[in-house]
Amino acid sequence: MSAPNKSYDPVEVEALKPEEIERLRDEAFAAFAAAGDLDALAQAKTAHTGGTSPLSLANREIGALPPQAKAEAGKRVGQARGAVSKALAARQAELEAERDARVLVEEAVDVTLPYDRVPAGARHPLTTIMERVADVFVAMGYEIAEGPEVEAEWFNFDALNFVPDHPARQMQDTFFVQGTTPDGKVTEGDESGVVLRTHTSPVQARSLLERKPPVYVVCPGRVYRTDELDATHTPVFHQIELLAVDEGLTMADLKGTLDHMVQALFGPDMKTRLRPNFFPFTEPSAEMDMVCYVCRGESVGNPDRPCRTCGSEGWIELGGCGMVNPKVLTACGVDPRKYSGFAFGFGIERMLMFRHNVEDMRDMVEGDVRFTRPFGMEI
Amino acid sequence: MRVPLSWLREYVDLPETETGRDVQAKLVSVGLEVETVEQIGAGLKGPLVVGKVLTIEELEGFKKPIRFCTVDVGTANGTGEPQEIVCGARNFSVGDKVVVVLPGAVLPGDFAIAARKTYGKTSHGMICSTDELGMGDDGTHGIIVLPPEHEVGTDAIELLQLVDEVLDIAVTPDRGYCLSLRGVARETATAYGLPLRDPALLDVPAPNAYGYPVQISDPIGCDRFTARTVTGLQPEARSPIWMQRRLQKAGMRPISLAVDITNYVMLELGQPLHAYDRNRVQGTIGVRRATQGEKLTTLDGTVRVLDAEDLVITDDRGPIGLAGVMGGANTEIADADGEHALTTEVVIEAAHFDAISIARTARRHKLSSEASKRFERGVDPQAAAAAAQRTVDLLVLLAGGTAEAGVTEITAPSAPRTIAMPANHPDRVAGVEYGRETVVRRLQEVGCDVYGQDELIVTVPSWRPDLNEPNDLAEEVIRLEGYENLPSTLPTPPSGRGLTDRQRLHRRIGRALAGAGYVEALSYPFIGDAVLDQLGLAADDARRRTVKLVNPISDEEPALRTTLLPGLLGALRRNDGRGSHDLALFETGLVFRPTGEETPAVRLPVDRRPTDEEIAGLNAALPRQPRRAAVVLAGAREQSGWWGKGTPATWADAVEAARSIAAEAGVEVTVRADQHAPWHPGRCAALYVSVNGEETLFGHAGELHPRVIKALHLPERTCAAEVELDVLERAVDGALQAPRISTFPVATQDVALVVAGDVPAADVERALREGAGELLESLRLFDVFTGEQIGGGNKSLAYALRFRAADRTLTVEEASAARDSAVALAAERTGAVLRGA
DSSP states (O other), X not given: OOOOOTTOOGGGOGGGOHHHHHHHHHHHHHHHHHOOSHHHHHHHHHHHHSTTSHHHHHHHHGGGSOHHHHHHHHHHHHHHHHHHHHHHHHHHHHHHHHHHHHHHHHXXXXXXXXXXXXXXXXXXXXXXXXXXXXXXXXXXXXXXXOOOSEEEHHHHTGGGTOOTTOHHHHHSOOOBBOOBOTTSOBOOTTTTOEEEOSSSTHHHHHHHHHSOSSEEEEEEEEEEXXXXXXXXXXXXXXXXXXXXXXXXXXXXXXXXXXXXXXHHHHOTTOOEEEXXXXXXXXXXXXXXEEEOTTTTTTTTTOTTSXXXXXXXXXXXXXXXXXXXXXXXXXXXXXXXXXXXXXXXEEEHHHHHHHHHTOOOHHHHHSOOHHHHGGGOSOO | OEEEHHHHTTTSOOOTTOOHHHHHHXXXXXTOEEEEXXXXXXTOBXXXXXXXXXXXXXXXXXXXXXXXXXXXXXXXXXXXXOEEEEEOOOSOOTTOEEEEEOTTOEETTTEEOOOEEETTEEEOSEEOXXXXXXXXXXXXXXXXXXOTTSOTTOBXXXXXXXOEEEXXXXXXXXXXXXXXXXXXXXXXXXXXXXOOOOTTOXXXXXXXXXXXXEEXXXXXXXXXXXXXXXXXXXXXXOOOHHHHHHHHHTTOOOXXXXXXHHHHHHHHHSOXXXXXXXXXXXXXXXXXXXXXXXXXXXXXXXXXXXXXXXXXXXXXXXXXEETTTEEBGGGOOOOTTSSSOOOOOEEEEEEEEOHHHHHHHHHHTTOOOHHHHHHHHOOOGGGHHHHHHXXXXXXXXXXXXXXXEXXXXXXXXXXXXXXXXXXXHHHHHHTSOOOHHHHHHHXXXXXXEEEOSSEEEXXXXXXXXXXXXXXXXXXXXXXXXXXXXXXXXXXXXXXXXXXXXXXXXXXXXXXXXXXXXXXXXXXXXXXXXXHHHXXXXXXXXXXXXXXXXXXXXXXXXXXXXXXXXXXXXXXXXXHHHTTOOSEEEEEEEEOOBOOSOOOOOOOOOSSSOOOHHHHHHHHXXXXXXXXXXXXXXXXXXXXXXXXXXXXXXXXXXXXXXXXXXXHHXXXXXXXXXXXXXXXXXXXXXEEEEEXXXXXXXXXXXXXXXXXXXXXXXXXXXXXXXXXXXXXXXXXXXXXXXXXXXXXXXXXXXXXXXXXXXXXXXXXXXXXXXXXXXXXXXXXXXXXXXXXXXXXXXXXXEEEEEEEOOSSSOOOHHXXXXXXXXXXXXXXXXXXXXETTO
């Protein structure tokens, strides 16, 4: 047994010399920096932080040192290893970012490529504009009423005070439906008493018969007149009709309702104008115009700024209206001494034409997808 | 009604500065629809003078005859020398008075006149025709030859009244009185607050017994008949220029003096008149209904076979006129080129006929005349005597005739019509406080006599047959007070219920189809047998039973659609023809399906509410009109592109469209194979929905039959679906019940089942669902495979089954057991064999 080795000197352990540790550390730094990609860095990581790396080996030597030297060497090696692993992480992050950037660039696409795998569909603008008008009134509390398109003459004419043989009945070029007489003969002319409805007004009569006053309804729908199709006429077209029957309704109420409608559809400062006219089912009757929503009347007498929407008239003709003729109320079982009402109706095709600058009626009739598609789902 | 402003001014002292546009605006505001104001002679500038033809030299050697004339134009040319003019017309002679336009003048159409060389001569102006002066067609197309009395050098612009404005008024059916200058003048006077010079206020001699004998057998059809006789007419007398010009401006062609006078008075007073050649009328003039089959040749040369309801004017021989519509040829006034002796004696008829009778006759004979147009809308019965007098006066004045003293006037007794109306009724209709005074004043302006305080008794004027009810009077007051002065108020309807379920469903379906790429078309409902043949419908197919029109637009398409497909396929073909080939269209609308049990429509009364039975009776006269939806597809459903290949539209898309329509109603569709025209017999699905527990046919979908595609010239493999929305509505079964969502893990099991090729996948799926039981969350067919490996004629259906329990994680054993029981039921029901087993 010998006495402790007083002559022990840590300097004698080469690997733990401060210069040596520093060198190993710097070698690691250099190796990491030199690694050009993540694979090279992985190799450098093994070489400089793995179990057989010089710094790891040096670390194992520490145990052989006397306590004082142990602490010093431990601290020195620990700091070096810490710095190395930090440098490794930094380089790792750097290289990963480089790789990500490269891959994302490689994955870039041309986002301007068109994509029309399933071309969009659309609803017909006549349908959607009709709904839009109806909704203005639904929001006010009106309900939507419907009726048949093949209609009894009594509803289409008689109940609406179109007296037989009155010229007013001839104004509407009516399609008559063939019937058969009890002895099996085909009827001619208007004998069958059944027609294609010439306006949506028979729904007025049906509504009054089906409901009790107060009645507030709008009736959009398809109607028929014997016009040949051309740029401005079509035998099959659409109207929307309004009927209000209540106690104490006045022509001022009619005017206010019309004003409200054009404001809802064309803007807050729109207004309407009434001109006296004649319809069998209203008395008093009026033609209704609205201010031209394009020129606001400024094209009138102003040849430098013609307006093609209103033909520089300043007003656009909308349709007919008036106070429900008391005879209509009587025919529908409503007491005209107690109730009064107003009604109006207008053509949807016309409104679509001036609201969207449609020039030819045939475009609305033919079903060409190039016309309909741009109108989309709502109008 | 065309109203020359210069003529209108004769009855109302309008301010000089008032233009046609000004008058238009005023008349529009009181309710006369003045459609246009025509500027006659706009831009016309003189000198334009009367000239006298001095010499005519016929120029030879040109393609058409040319005359070199000298014309005396007085001092209008500044020199007084004869004016040298080249002229291509030939209807004038030396000594004739003509209209000459001199260099420096401008004719309508910005036609500047200057001296110019033509046909080897210099023409210093023109001899004018009516066309060149913008006078309208007088039928001659020749030079105007003036009556000799006009002085050479007279200004022809003034003489021929070439500059004027004409208001063109669309007269509504209630305003018959405005088919006259008198009526329009009355409205004008009221609109301006000026007095009216009523042209009907004439001194008329009292009726006596010496007039031409008239016998009225139908006092309802004819309640008034005035006859006057004028003799000693100079047959050569012509209508004066002023009268011809007024007729032309009003849109009528001058014919002969007697005819022109009756037309002129009709325009002036609104009373249609007829002039008979007295020497061609035999015996008493009568008014009666025609006997069925009786014949009459009317003035237009047409032989009319009369109906027993037609009202006719007769003499001893029989009918000499279709009352109130058109006179007969046998008593026509003879003019210079006729075969009869010139007329020197006429009997004037001014009568009043029943409006409805005239309307029916005019319609029956498709003969609308100036007279019938007025009688249909109502003529002032009180104006007949004045109109006859005015006609007599003009014949005396212009034709040198002598009025006979005899005045025949037959009048059915009638009382003035009165209407009782509360004085505040117009206020209540308008929503404005006019007050009694205003109401009374306005009614008086219309021509009413008004008595009473709070309750007014209003006697309406004879020319206003349209005023019958208090509301009619209210309209008169409100329009004269100005519709533009009505306030704007909003009534408050009771709270509404919004759209009905049905209406919301229809909108949702439209949106769903548009969202799926379909474009809406709205096609005409007119069809013919041809398209039903092209669709390959069997002779007894219900869709061949159509509603037919009496007067269709085209005889090829006289019926209404029983299916939406013809119109929609037409739209598809049109689009395809215009170069759009990848197409998906839809339409919703009514089809018309007569049951054959429609009853005749009865004309119900209008003076009371019809009974519920009567209404039901009317509805029973109408065909069934269910609402349907249809889609048609052709070309690519998904387009090819940089993303890869597209997919063609197939039968499956059509079926899917029908399913998605039903899905909007929350209704599931059961699909079965079917054979139904116009679909491909192997690619046609019948679609069913459950209505009150009963499986009900909802429609069909699939690919169209190749023969149909060929017959209708459609793109290859066109597909279609058509469903009945009324059926769908009945299938709606309350509000959707929310699914319960389990958060436990899912257990997925795939199975491939081999079945015979003709086993419907729907049957296999139904068996799997039923067999799998409650643990099955969802099932999806993800592949269909055919090939020798599984035996020719068989197919393999691969399904992914997802199992999940509400309360626990399923074990593999539980999921497998559920799968096995699903497969077992499919095997039992469809003969399915687990592939690889």
